[in-house]
Amino acid sequence: MRIAGRSEVLRDATGALTTGRSVMLYGPSGIGKSTIVDALAGHIAGTGVLVLRTVPAEVEAGLPYVVLVDLFAEVLPRTRGLASHLREALEVALLRAPGSSRPRDGLTVRIAVLELLRRLASETPVCLVIDDAQWVDEASAEVLSFAVRRLSGTDVTVLVAERVADNEPAAGRFCPSPMDSLVVEPLSYSGIAALLAEQDFGPLPRTAISRILEASGGNPLFAVELGRALAKRGGSLAQHEPLPVPDKLRALLSERLAGLDVATRQSLLLASAMARPSISLLARCHALPEDGLDAAERAQIIQVAADGGLSFRHPLLRELVYADATAGQRRAAHTSLMSTVDEPVERIRHLALGS
Ligand SMILES: Nc1ncnc2c1ncn2[C@@H]1O[C@H](COP(=O)(O)OP(=O)(O)O)[C@@H](O)[C@H]1O
Numbered sequence: 001m002r003i004a005g006r007s008e009v010l011r012d013a014t015g016a017l018t019t020g021r022s023v024m025l026y027g028p029s030g031i032g033k034s035t036i037v038d039a040l041a042g043h044i045a046g047t048g049v050l051v052l053r054t055v056p057a058e059v060e061a062g063l064p065y066v067v068l069v070d071l072f073a074e075v076l077p078r079t080r081g082l083a084s085h086l087r088e089a090l091e092v093a094l095l096r097a098p099g100s101s102r103p104r105d106g107l108t109v110r111i112a113v114l115e116l117l118r119r120l121a122s123e124t125p126v127c128l129v130i131d132d133a134q135w136v137d138e139a140s141a142e143v144l145s146f147a148v149r150r151l152s153g154t155d156v157t158v159l160v161a162e163r164v165a166d167n168e169p170a171a172g173r174f175c176p177s178p179m180d181s182l183v184v185e186p187l188s189y190s191g192i193a194a195l196l197a198e199q200d201f202g203p204l205p206r207t208a209i210s211r212i213l214e215a216s217g218g219n220p221l222f223a224v225e226l227g228r229a230l231a232k233r234g235g236s237l238a239q240h241e242p243l244p245v246p247d248k249l250r251a252l253l254s255e256r257l258a259g260l261d262v263a264t265r266q267s268l269l270l271a272s273a274m275a276r277p278s279i280s281l282l283a284r285c286h287a288l289p290e291d292g293l294d295a296a297e298r299a300q301i302i303q304v305a306a307d308g309g310l311s312f313r314h315p316l317l318r319e320l321v322y323a324d325a326t327a328g329q330r331r332a333a334h335t336s337l338m339s340t341v342d343e344p345v346e347r348i349r350h351l352a353l354g355s
């Protein structure tokens with residue numbers, strides 16, 4: 001698979017890693033972090049750096065030291081010069097030797113990992129690659145953050161990727177300084193177009209690509225799934241026709257929509273049909289639930305700005321709200337908006353879609 005639209009972040013990250021700086025990549029699920037990590041890890045391994053990798057899984061995040069096992073179990077036996085009590089502590093922690101009291105002694109394990117990394121790096125540059133850092137088990141996390149704080153100035157770099165939603169990334173704690181923090185941005189039109197062109201479902205018209213770009217918010221995972229669903233339906237799309245939202249994506253987002261009451265759903269449908277949704281416009285349409293839209297805000301579907309402007313947390317949520325309504329409900333929403341909005345062009349659009 002060719003990587004679309006990522007030359008800038010690849011260049012920045014490669015530049016950092018090859019000059020001894022660590023890199024933290026972060027962004028939402030599906031934005032393309034693992035794709036970038038894989039490419040970078042392959043590249044640096046090709047330059048003679050010893051790459052030690054882990055991709056922790058959510059289901060294993062409760063198992064102590066599983067990330068350390070991933071990273072070090074293979075290199076430990078062939079590391080020379082490690083003091084025997086440290087080697088032994090690590091072997092027990094990494095389940096390679098029977099031990100009576102796991103976890104043996106936290107401090108010894110920390111020092112052992114630090115020493116191991118120093119030893120390895122004295123022979124060849126080392127890069128630890130940690131994808132999905134949000135799922136590093138706590139025992140490994142403590143050891144790694146202890147070690148990396150003491151590794152500045154050695155030939156150890158860390159490449160880490162963390163999934164974030166609205167929170168700040170925390171994986172900087174796994175990186176020795178200096179570290180570059182790089183956000184994985186949404187793909188642009190050309191990136192999404194290139195990505196879609198690579199897929200096995202055949203070419204899509206420009207207008208469809210634009211709609212997919214908009215609905216996906218530039219998220220490659222969403223874009224590919226939207227493209228596939230559309231291609232299955234023939235690939236073309238009338239101007240205001242809802243995009244088909246495939247089950248796979250629906251499942252990712254519909255959890256947030258489940259549990260909303262009828263009045264809130266109705267209100268969100270109107271918002272999804274508006275060019276510039278706002279609380280005041282919903283009120284003028286008599287579509288603001290009595291208790292407001294707190295439930296939808298709490299469920300991370302929308303956010304309301306101080307000026308009453310309202311936006312969906314992800315364009316796909318807007319798409320899903322609109323697509324999930326019946327054709328009759330959509331028409332009714334446009335009819336209501338037609339007689340309420342002031343902006344003439346938008347009014348004409350609602351007039352057309354309401355009839
Ligand atoms: N730049 C890209 N070019 C081509 N395909 C991509 C690109 N970025 C992501 N993808 C595809 O999109 C999907 C999600 O990407 P992934 O790297 O797994 O995201 P993340 O790790 O951020 O959740 C994968 O199927 C991947 O192959």
Ligand SMILES: [Mg+2]
Binds near residue numbers: 033034035131132
């Ligand atoms: Mg990933």
